[in-house]
Amino acid sequence: MRGGTRTKLRWLGLASGGTTLFGGLALAYAHYLEPYWLQENHYRVSLSGKAGAKSAWQGYRVAFLSDLHIAPQEEPLNTLTRAFERTLALRPDLVVLGGDYFSRGQWNPALSRLISPLTHSGLLVVAIMGNHDYFGRRCDPERIIDNLHQLGVKVLRNQALQVYSRGEYRWIVGLDDHHRGEPNLTEATEKLAPGERPLLVVSHNPDYVSELPPNYTELVLSGHTHGGQVNPMLPPFHKRFNWIRYTYSSHRTRYPVGWYTIKGNRLYVSRGLGLSGLRLRFNSRPELTIFEFI
Numbered sequence: 001m002r003g004g005t006r007t008k009l010r011w012l013g014l015a016s017g018g019t020t021l022f023g024g025l026a027l028a029y030a031h032y033l034e035p036y037w038l039q040e041n042h043y044r045v046s047l048s049g050k051a052g053a054k055s056a057w058q059g060y061r062v063a064f065l066s067d068l069h070i071a072p073q074e075e076p077l078n079t080l081t082r083a084f085e086r087t088l089a090l091r092p093d094l095v096v097l098g099g100d101y102f103s104r105g106q107w108n109p110a111l112s113r114l115i116s117p118l119t120h121s122g123l124l125v126v127a128i129m130g131n132h133d134y135f136g137r138r139c140d141p142e143r144i145i146d147n148l149h150q151l152g153v154k155v156l157r158n159q160a161l162q163v164y165s166r167g168e169y170r171w172i173v174g175l176d177d178h179h180r181g182e183p184n185l186t187e188a189t190e191k192l193a194p195g196e197r198p199l200l201v202v203s204h205n206p207d208y209v210s211e212l213p214p215n216y217t218e219l220v221l222s223g224h225t226h227g228g229q230v231n232p233m234l235p236p237f238h239k240r241f242n243w244i245r246y247t248y249s250s251h252r253t254r255y256p257v258g259w260y261t262i263k264g265n266r267l268y269v270s271r272g273l274g275l276s277g278l279r280l281r282f283n284s285r286p287e288l289t290i291f292e293f294i
């Protein structure tokens with residue numbers, strides 16, 4: 001074998017060895033580290049309207065926890081435990097649970113152990129349904145809702161709830177899941193006076209945002225995408241070239257992660273907390289999100 005050919009083969013061997021090592025390390029990181037590396041995101045959301053109307057809600061804080069994905073008969077990831085403990089410590093005015101509590105739609109009592117400390121301490125907790133919460137048998141979604149109610153959680157399935165701050169009230173609107181349920185904004189808002197703008201609209205799937213009237217609410221909260229869960233694209237390309245924009249599955253959406261403004265409605269899409277499908281997270285850390293209205 002000639003010297004030049006031998007050198008080329010050596011370089012090829014080194015390159016393939018390096019790629020294998022890098023791939024192995026990335027896989028180990030995505031499996032063993034990132035799913036447990038909770039990120040706490042704090043955002044300030046400026047209220048619209050006149051100063052007088054805004055003043056009661058300035059400083060109102062909302063914690064958003066989504067996509068828990070607890071497997072049947074398994075303990076939840078300790079990421080979830082830390083996120084709920086941290087929520088309890090922060091004592092927000094409102095806790096919003098964004099759906100997909102159970103990967104296969106079957107109740108796991110581990111969820112009671114996560115939620116009970118919040119409701120027992122007097123925190124207001126509301127919840128909506130995600131697509132995975134419909135994956136069980138026919139009666140399982142009702143069981144999930146009943147159990148959440150018994151824990152003291154207000155489940156909003158095309159319903160609205162009045163929340164109060166300094167003697168003023170506003171509405172939290174919760175919609176049923178976009179794919180597996182039957183979201184109905186008219187039904188959800190039947191208690192609202194004409195022209196009343198809710199403080200929050202919560203929809204598991206972010207796609208519903210395009211069906212809201214223009215300038216309708218202060219904030220829309222969604223999950224569902226897990227930010228792609230495995231997302232090799234770094235910012236600023238992590239949104240535009242996120243695979244979830246191009247998949248042919250029901251997860252396809254134009255709003256894979258983070259902030260968007262659609263027809264004057266601000267939307268935040270959380271990366272969620274749990275894992276779906278692959279037991280991996282890459283460049284899409286689990287998140288607990290806290291919003292403070294200003």
Ligand SMILES: [Fe+2]
Nearest residue numbers: 067100224276
């Ligand atoms: Fe999910």
